[in-house]
Amino acid sequence: MGLSLHISIVPAIMVVVSLQVWLPLGCVEEERAALLQLKDSLNYPNGKSLPSWRKGDARCCDWERITCNSSTGRVTVLYLDSVRNGELGDWYLNASLFLPFQELLWLYLWDNQIAGWVENKGVYRPFKMRKLEYLDLSYNRLNNSILSYMDGLSSLKTPDISYNRLEGLIDLKGPTTLSTLYLNNITVYGSSFQTLLQSLEAFPNLTTLGLGDNDLRGRVLGFLNLKNLELLDLSGNTLNSSNIFQTIGTMTSLKTLTLWNCILNGQLPTSQGLCDLNHLQELDIISNDLSGFLPPCLANLTSLQQLYLSSNHLKIPMSLSPLYNLSKLKDFYGSNNKIYAEEDDHNLSPKFQLESLYLSSRGQGAKAFSKFLYHQFNLQYLGLSNIQIKGEFPSWLIENNTYLKSLYLENCSLSGPFLLPRSSHVNLSILSISMNDFQGQIPAEIGAYFPGLEFLMMSDNGFDGSIPSSLGSMSSLQLLDLSNNVLTGITHSNNSLQGQIPGWIGNMSSLEFLDLSANNFSGPLPLRFGASSKLRHVYLSRNKLQGPIAMEFLDSSRIVALDLSYNDFTGRIPEWIERLSNMNFLLLSHNNLEGEIPVQLYRLDQLTLINLSHNYLSGNILSWMISTRPFQSIMTNYDSMSSSQQSFEFTTKNVPRLYSGSVIRSKFGFS
Structure with missing residues (x-):
């Protein structure tokens, strides 16, 4: 009896538990x-x-x-x-x-x-x-x-009241649990700021302090006695270099220090101050006026993982030899400084394995790839723009770093053929080798070796021959720039497309930016851009394209720029152009178009620049343009690419003029 009762109860208990877990x-x-x-x-x-x-x-x-x-x-x-x-x-x-x-x-x-x-009801209630x-x-x-409204928040650890209208004397209140405080961009200065800084000592658990974009002066920091701080952000202030580094040197618990855009000048300290922070993991002093060589004492910062020195006047060796002792270093940003090659490029290997490295030079350059790069195997982001490195394309960099996602080698005086790695590299999404001296043909198998490319920039080189059809297999490609080369077309079986823009470009479903200008393409335009529903920018100027403008876009409303100037197009401006409802730039000059300017153009209310000169068109567009089209600058955002300047030529009173502006804005953060 007892046994059977026990058995009958168990399923009931299990049902109750099940209902408790799955009840909506x-x-x-x-x-x-x-x-x-x-x-x-x-x-x-x-x-x-x-x-x-x-x-x-x-x-x-x-x-x-x-x-x-x-x-x-x-x-x-x-x-x-x-x-x-x-x-x-x-x-x-x-x-x-x-x-x-x-x-x-x-x-x-x-x-x-x-x-x-x-x-x-008039009663104060925090x-x-x-x-x-x-x-x-x-x-x-x-x-x-x-x-005052924060009085009742007894467990508050992180308040952020930055970028409000706080000003004058601040009576900072809050629980002793406060560990993080952001007071960026508050209008407090002079003695009021000193009072604020002294009041911070009432919070013994404070480890993070943001005081960016204030009127903080170096002399005020003498009142700051926060030994437990782990993160200090003073970016956007005007600071005195010697005072700030000396004061910060007493904050021995610091792990993150941000001094971005603080008008710091002179040289980095060679002994006291900065180099005493042996717990420091991240140092950001981007966009200052610091100069001189990297101090040897940086080798003391053995906990450092991120070092951001971009946009100064520092002299940084291409070998990064002063940093070899930093075994935990992962990211180094040194662009827009004076990058130089050491006379004796030693054979020492660094202790670090970098994940991100960005260098671009204001100086003479490096003449060759530094030897330490041959010992890096974890790189994900590499940019070495504007350094006169010379030599061939470093396919070994791609082979050694299987996690590499972006590679920028713009304006590096590289030459010879474009060398593919020995095997396919699926992780690379951005490749820019523009403004070099590469010669020969683009390898036919490039699409198979870089199937994950989203941005491919190869402009301003000496590439000739045909565009490989394997580019059509790059299903994620968003930007393709092959401008200013001497490309002639595409090699394909049953070669009826020789010299023409390849129709398979329309198979790139993610393509947003297409620039094939200043080449030798001939023949008609592709009738349809197929699956390119994201296409926004089309630049095909300065070729030998012929026939009517008969192309069709899968999603016409997305097109914001169309440049077909300096070709040999004939016939009328097509009526379907009114479907380009978001068009900003339309350039059809220097062709053989004829007939009246279509009324459909008047309906493109987003136009800010149009050039129809040097054709055989009739009609009056000037009064319409003046009365309904105020000129404005145009900026288009991409989330993960470098900035690019696009130039448009237009004509007024038979005088050619050049409009140049950014059509793509960088959101990377490396400078």
Whole structure:
């Protein structure tokens, strides 16, 4: 009897456990109501943000920008950054709306035009989220009163109130748990700043301090006595080189130091100060006026992993020999300095294995690849632009570094044929070898050896012969620039396309930028660009292309620039051009087009530059252009490529003029 009873109970228990795990998770009703009130507040008077927050939906943990505790169903994270429509004006928050969120840990409210707080029936009520650890109120319009509202945040560790309207004397309040504080771009200076810095000593657990973009002067730092700091950001201030390095040298716990754009000048210290920070892992002194050689004492920074020295006037050896002792170094950015070759390029091997290396020179260059590069096997990002290295293409770099993702060798005086690695390299996504002296044909198998390329820049070389059809197999290719070479066409079986732009370019489904200008292409345009639905820029000028403009785009509305100038096109400007509704640049000059200027051109209301000169066209476009097209600069963003200048020639009163501007903006961060 007892045994059978025991057996019958077990399945029942298992069923209960199963229901507890798989039961659909709703959310706490009081928090759901508070969220809906919060939505109404940020949308007042007529905003439309957060459409997934619906009154009839009880599952608020599934709403956008919300994270809940999987056990209790309570909200733990609110991602409410940039949700307020700027056209609605300032937003005044009711702090009482946050009272129901008893388990909220992280709250993001940056960039919402928050100008202050609404008190409940005239009664001051601070935040009372006792578990909140992270509060981001940066990029708003708050004044000093925000400091009082943090009184009730007993667990707060990281407040960010940067880029607001704090000014004058700041009475900094907060719990002793405070470990991270961001006060970037606050209008505090002189004695008020000294008072602020002294008040920071009330927070014994403070390890991270951001004071960037202030009016901080080197003399003020003498009041800073924060021995436990691990991260210090002073970027965008005007600092005194000798004072700042001497003061920072006392902060022996520092792991990250950012002195970007601080107008530092002179030489890096050779003994005291900077070189005493043996726990330092990241050093950023980009965009200053520092000069001289790298001090030998940098070898003392044995914990260093990232070193950013770009955009100074430093003399950096191509061998990086002063850094050989830094076994943990992963990233070195030294571009826009004076890169030089040491007279005695020794055979010592560095202790480090770099993942990122960027060097570009303001000086004489290096004359050859440094020997230490032959010992690097973990490189993912390598840029050696504007260094007169000379020699052949370093295919061994690609072979040795199987994780290499981007390789920039622009303007390095490299010559000879373009040498493929011995085997396929699937990780390489960016390859730029523009402005060199490469000769011969582009290897026929290039597509098979670099199947993952997204950006391929080979302009301004001496490549001749045909464009290999294997480029068509690069399904991820977004930018292809083969301009300013002497290419003649494509080699293909049943060679009926010799000398023409290859039709397989349309198979590149990710292609966004195509530049085949200044070559010797002839024959008609490809009728259709096929699967290139992302294509935005097409530059085919200065070739020998003929026939009517009969091309067709899969998604015409994406095209922003079309340059077909300096060819031999005939016939009329096609009526389908009105489908290019987002066109910014249209250049059809120096052809043999005829007929009237089509009325469809008038409907392209995004045009900022058009050139129809040196054709046989009739009609009047000048009055329309002047009355409806204010000239403006155009900038198009790409997420992962270097900047490029595009020049357009246009004619006024029979005088050719050149418009030159950036059509692609870099977002890399290496300089």
